[in-house]
Amino acid sequence: MSLNPRIEDVTARIIRRSAQSRALYLSRMAQAAEEGPRRGHLTCGNQAHAYAAMAGDKDTLVAEQAPNLGIVTSYNDMLSAHQPFETYPQKIKATARAAGGTAQVAGGVPAMCDGVTQGQVGMELSLFSRDVIALSAGVALSHNTFDATVYLGVCDKIVPGLIIAAATFGYLPGIFIPAGPMTSGIPNDEKTAVRKRFAKGECDRAELMAAEMASYHGPGTCTFYGTANTNQMLMEFMGLHLPGASFVNPGSEMRDALTDAATKRALQITKLGNDFRPVCDILDERTFVNGLVGLMATGGSTNLIIHIIAMARAAGVLLDLQDLSDISDATPLMARVYPNGLADVNHFHAAGGLGYMIGELLSSGHLHPDTMTVHGNGLKDYHAEPQLKDGRLTWGKGAAKSENEKILRPVTNPFSKDGGLKQLSGNLGRAVIKTSAVDPDRHVIEAPARVFSGQAEVKEAWRAHKLDRDCVIVVRFQGPKANGMPELHGLTPTLSVLQDRGFNVALVTDGRMSGASGKVPAAIHVSPEALDGGLISKIQDGDLIRVDAIKGTLEVLTEGVADRAPATPDLSDNGHGIGRELFESFRASVGRADHGAGVVV
Numbered sequence: 398m399s400l401n402p403r404i405e406d407v408t409a410r411i412i413r414r415s416a417q418s419r420a421l422y423l424s425r426m427a428q429a430a431e432e433g434p435r436r437g438h439l440t441c442g443n444q445a446h447a448y449a450a451m452a453g454d455k456d457t458l459v460a461e462q463a464p465n466l467g468i469v470t471s472y473n474d475m476l477s478a479h480q481p482f483e484t485y486p487q488k489i490k491a492t493a494r495a496a497g498g499t500a501q502v503a504g505g506v507p508a509m510c511d512g513v514t515q516g517q518v519g520m521e522l523s524l525f526s527r528d529v530i531a532l533s534a535g536v537a538l539s540h541n542t543f544d545a546t547v548y549l550g551v552c553d554k555i556v557p558g559l560i561i562a563a564a565t566f567g568y569l570p571g572i573f574i575p576a577g578p579m580t581s582g583i584p585n586d587e588k589t590a591v592r593k594r595f596a597k598g599e600c601d602r603a604e605l606m607a608a609e610m611a612s613y614h615g616p617g618t619c620t621f622y623g624t625a626n627t628n629q630m631l632m633e634f635m636g637l638h639l640p641g642a643s644f645v646n647p648g649s650e651m652r653d654a655l656t657d658a659a660t661k662r663a664l665q666i667t668k669l670g671n672d673f674r675p676v677c678d679i680l681d682e683r684t685f686v687n688g689l690v691g692l693m694a695t696g697g698s699t700n701l702i703i704h705i706i707a708m709a710r711a712a713g714v715l716l717d718l719q720d721l722s723d724i725s726d727a728t729p730l731m732a733r734v735y736p737n738g739l740a741d742v743n744h745f746h747a748a749g750g751l752g753y754m755i756g757e758l759l760s761s762g763h764l765h766p767d768t769m770t771v772h773g774n775g776l777k778d779y780h781a782e783p784q785l786k787d788g789r790l791t792w793g794k795g796a797a798k799s800e801n802e803k804i805l806r807p808v809t810n811p812f813s814k815d816g817g818l819k820q821l822s823g824n825l826g827r828a829v830i831k832t833s834a835v836d837p838d839r840h841v842i843e844a845p846a847r848v849f850s851g852q853a854e855v856k857e858a859w860r861a862h863k864l865d866r867d868c869v870i871v872v873r874f875q876g877p878k879a880n881g882m883p884e885l886h887g888l889t890p891t892l893s894v895l896q897d898r899g900f901n902v903a904l905v906t907d908g909r910m911s912g913a914s915g916k917v918p919a920a921i922h923v924s925p926e927a928l929d930g931g932l933i934s935k936i937q938d939g940d941l942i943r944v945d946a947i948k949g950t951l952e953v954l955t956e957g958v959a960d961r962a963p964a965t966p967d968l969s970d971n972g973h974g975i976g977r978e979l980f981e982s983f984r985a986s987v988g989r990a991d992h993g994a995g996v997v998v
Contacts, residue, residue, distance in 0.1 A: 401762040403727035404686065407720050408765070411682045415715045419682070422567075422713030426677040429568035434668055435541040436461055447501075447542045454499045464667040466493055466660070467503035467543030469534050469559065471550040476510045478551040478618040478625055481576040481647040485549055485656060489574075492660040500547070500660070504537025506530040508555050511884055512619065515911075516852070518975040520883035523554060524909070525983045527704065528996040530558025531565070531711075538566050544667040545570040547660065551618055556628035557704035560680075561998055563637075564711035567677030570666040572771050573637045574659045575629050577645045577652055579617030581743045585735035588612045593897075596890040616647045620741035622734035623911065627697035631705070633751050633779065634691030635684050636770025637676075640781040640792055644746035654790040655783060662771060674769060680712040683765040687776055689721060690763050693728035693816025694754060696737040696833040699910060699921060700884075702818070707993030718827055718991050722820035722949065728763055729811030730833055733804055736915035737834040740804040748805040752795030756780030757808040821920050821944070821951035824959070825905070826931050827991050828923045830946050834915040839896075840946040842903035842918055843954075844869045845939050850966060851875070852885045859891050867901040869942040873933045874966040875908025876926025877987040877994045881980065886911035893917055903944045905951070907933055907990070920944050920951050922990040927964070929989065934963035 400408075412419075432438065436458075439447070448458045457463050468489055472482035486502050493500040507526060514520040530550075538546065546569055548559045556573070563571045591608040594600045618625040629643035639662065642655045666674040685705065692701055702721060709716045731754055732738075734745045758764045759777060766777035773779070781792040799805040806812060817833025832840055844867040849855050852872060858864050870892065876882055885908050895902045896917055904910070904919040907926035927934035932953065936942070940955040972981055988995045 398760055398762045400765070401727055403723060404690065404763055407723050408683060408686045411686065411714065411716060411720055414717070415682060415713060418715060419713035423677060426568045426675065430668075430675060434461065434544050436465065438541065447540060451499070451501065454494065457499050462669070464498045464544040464664045464669040465542060466498065466500040466663050467538060467546045468500055469503050469506060469537050469546060469548050469562070471506050471508035471530075471555045473508055476508055476513075476552065477579060477613065477616050478576060479508050480616045482549045485574065488653070488656055489547060489660045492657045493664060496661050496664055498664040501542070503540065503543060503546070504533065506533040506537075506550070506555065506558065508550070508552060511553050511624070511886075512613070515884060516887040518977070521881040521971070522976055522980060523884070524877060524882045524994060525980050525987075525996065527554035527558040527561070527707070528983070530555055531561035531997050534559055534562030535565060538562070538569070543569065544669055545572070545663045547571070547663055548573045551576055551625055551628065553624040553628070553700060556632065557708050560708040561711040563676045564680050564708070567680065567712065568675050570663065570674050570771075571637070571676045572659050572663045573632045574656055575632070575638065575642055577617050577647050578620050578626065578742050579615040580646055581620055581741055582614045583608065583611040584739065585621060585741060586739050592890050593894060596894055620743055621736060622695065622697065622742060622745075624698040624700040626742050627692065627695070627701050630691050630695055630697060630751060631688045631701065634755065634776070635688045636679055636768055636772070636776055636779065639772050639783070640779045641750070641752055641783040643751055644742050646743070651783060651785060654785060658790050666771060674771060677712065679769045679771070680714070681768065682714050684768045685709045685714055685716065686724065687764050687768060689724045690728050690758060691754070693725040693818055694730060694758060694763070695732045696730055696734070696817055699829065699831050702829050703909075703922065703990055703994050706991075707995045707998050710993055710995065710998045718820040718829060721818060721829070725816035725818040728816040729808055730813040730816050731757065731806050731808060731811050733812055738804065744801070744804055748801040749796035749799045752780055752782050753799060753805065756795045761808045763808070819946050819949050821946070821949055823950045823952040825933055825951045825953055826924050828905070828920040828951050830918060830920050830944070832918070832946050835918050835946070836916070839901070839918050841944070842869060842901050843941065843943040844901055844903070846871050846936050846942050848873070848936055848938050852887050855888055856891055859895070864895060865898070865900065869903045869905055869944065871933065871936050871942070872904065872906040872908060873927040873936075873964070874968070875906055876928060877990060878926060878984055879928040879966065879968060880971045881984065882909050882990065882994060884909045884911050889915065889917065905933070905942060905944065907931060918944055918946065923951070924989045924991040926990065928966065930963070932959060935959065935961040937961070
């Protein structure tokens with residue numbers, strides 16, 4: 398099957414735009430790779446320090462004939478997605494030892510959860526944690542003792558941060574090993590109904606707490622299709638997971654088998670193995686296009702719009718919002734997983750999952766089949782399903798059909814002809830909108846503005862019935878420079894209730910919405926942000942705003958707005974408390990959201 402012309406054009410455009418930066422990046426990676434296995438450059442004293450605690454592995458390490466894997470782990474046991482990683486290092490070490498290699502825990506990286514910090518001050522550190530993770534992994538790998546890296550990470554900022562680090566150390570091979578989603582809890586529509594009832598004061602906190610605990614109830618990622626599970630999809634579409642690894646539950650026999658197989662594969666793709674595959678050769682322009690196709694076909698998290706731009710820049714690949722929008726226009730939406738449907742990722746996986754989707758998108762020419770991957774001979778070998786036969790892991794052909802077309806459809810009969818992501822541009826700047834869960838009748842909203850400087854103000858006005866009208870809620874000074882760009886997840890139930898009451902409402906913000914944002918039209922990541930001179934800083938109550946997801950425009954229609962003085966925010970509380978003092982330099986140096994909101998890239 399020839400490549401889809403639109404996908405081919407966007408890929409060529411990215412390659413042209415990235416020619417200089419990509420060439421410089423690859424020349425640096427080639428120079429580092431030519432120096433050979435990293436341990437060969439350490440003195441005897443260096444090595445003695447590195448191997449002192451390695452007991453029975455010391456002789457193997459000193460001989461320098463067997464590959465040594467560096468494990469970078471995001472383990473903590475407060476967060477369900479990362480709790481399973483507690484036992485992974487010992488499993489990886491044992492498997493590596495049995496295969497003739499060695500493995501060491503190179504270091505840990507922080508892993509914070511947006512689910513814990515939603516609506517809390519800690520959310521203002523969330524986006525910046527991605528860059529901290531990249532820096533932490535850089536420190537771990539700076540010891541220069543590893544022939545390949547095994548990355549243990551799952552959730553929102555962790556995988557993007559680890560990818561930035563993996564690209565920076567791109568002369569080393571690397572494999573990402575997931576932990577999988579928790580088993581299914583109460584149905585998502587039941588949980589959502591309780592949240593709405595609580596927002597309207599129709600149930601008490603005890604009932605809300607019971608519903609939340611029944612939903613988030615065990616080890617593994619949350620089962621809705623938010624940023625964490627979008628990360629896992631992305632790693633499979635980009636060829637950094639083994640095929641079929643993303644959505645296997647923790648603690649299962651298959652999960653253990655895939656971890657063992659990933660460890661063995663990491664040994665094989667080192668320079669001391671027989672199939673050298675450095676990360677720099679995997680993370681090329683075509684791989685990022687494949688990841689974007691997966692993002693659009695699954696209706697994935699809006700947070701990845703920011704992250705994938707930053708991830709790509711670390712590998713010398715320059716992505717633009719227009720690339721994302723054009724790929725979305727060309728990519729059919731094949732999945733409906735909550736909040737874009739009622740099913741969770743376990744139901745999606747059972748219906749055929751990523752293996753089925755990759756097969757369908759390959760057959761329609763939406764994916765580059767011959768990208769370098771950690772397994773097989775390109776993404777064409779990811780239309781596969783792992784199987785255990787007599788305790789031995791093998792891969793068979795992926796599902797030939799969907800087992801439930803309410804969740805997963807063939808590329809010839811999608812839920813939508815496009816991926817539901819649109820770039821918006823106009824006099825308010827650039828933004829993005831995700832429409833895959835928005836009713837088509839709400840793809841264009843034109844209404845007077847109601848302007849706020851935080852989600853708490855919005856909720857207060859809503860409780861006072863000051864928002865019972867058609868309106869565009871503008872929430873500004875929520876960008877990365879202002880306060881670290883927290884998710885405004887708490888607005889989802891509030892705005893949903895207004896919409897259910899029959900009002901035409903939309904959100905315009907320089908902040909983030911939840912990666913699982915859904916039914917309310919939301920123009921998010923407005924750039925430039927209010928604190929960076931964006932016109933959003935000059936909007937006043939009553940200004941007429943038009944959010945048009947069909948034409949891709951974001952406009953304030955009231956005349957004379959540009960001539961006004963910008964609003965002066967009170968940010969005196971943004972720089973202290975819950976660690977915000979430590980991130981002053983991040984707020985001062987962070988880039989624009991449409992450039993990836995990066996500090997280190």
